Amino acid sequence: MRPLLREFLLFGMVGVAGFVADTAVLYLFRDSVGNYWARTISFPCAVFVTWILNRNLTFRSKSSNKAPWHEFVHYFAMMIAGGAVNYLTYAALVTWSPTVRQFPVFGVAAGSVAGMFVNYLQLRLGMYKYAKNAISR
Template sequence: MRRQLLRFAVAGVAGFVADAGVLWLALHLGCGYFAGRAISFLAAVWVTWQINRRFTFTGRSSGSAWREWWRYLTAMSAGGCVNYLAYSAVVLEMPRTAWLPFLGVAAGSLAGLAVNFVSARWWVFRHRSQR
C-alpha cells in the first residue's frame, strides 16, 4: 500500500502541474478564480486518472475505460469538494498576489489527497490487483 500511496502522490504532482497550468491559461483567457478552477480541476482529474490506471493501480480492469473514468471522476469529486474548499479559503482570505491561485491549488491538493486515495483504492480500482 505504501508503494501505491507514493505512486498516487507522484500522479498528484503531475495533476498539480496540469491543474496550475490550465488555471493559469484560464485566468489569462478571462476566467475568474472559480470558473478557471473548475476547468483546471477537470484537467487534473483526467491527467491523474491516466497515470493512476497505468502505474498506481495496475492489473486487469473489470470493465470499460469509459465506466472507470466516470467512477474516477465521481470519486475525485468528493476529494474535489475538500480541495475546492481549501482553495476557496486561500483565495478569499489571503492577500492578492500573482501566486495566490497556485497557493490555493497546492492547499487544495494536499487537503483532498487522503479522500482521493481512499476512494480510488477501495472503490474505483478495487478490482485491480492491490500490489
C-alpha cells in the first residue's frame, strides 16, 4: 500500500506544478484572448509540464522504451478525458460565477481537482499496461 500512496502523493505534487504552469499561462494570455481561449492555450502547457515531471518522478519505474515524443503523444491522448472534465468545470464556473470570471485561478483549481482523479486512474492503469507490454517484448 505504501508505494501506491507515495505514487499518488507524487502525482498530486506534480499536479500542483501543472496547476502553477496552467495558471501562469492563463493569466499571461487572458487579457488578449479572454478566459476561455487562454485556457485552451494554458492546458496543453500544463500537460507538457506534468508529463515531464510524471515521467521523471512519479512513474519513472514504469516508463517504456518508446521515444519520448511517442510517450508524450500517448500521455496527451490519455489526458483528453481528464482535460475535458477539467475544462468543463472551469468553463461552467467562469460562466456562472462573477468571482471566478474575475479570478479564474479558482476555476483552474476546481477543474484541476476534478480532472486529477480521472487522469490518475488512467495513468495508473494505462502506463502500467504500457510499461508491462514494453517489458514483455
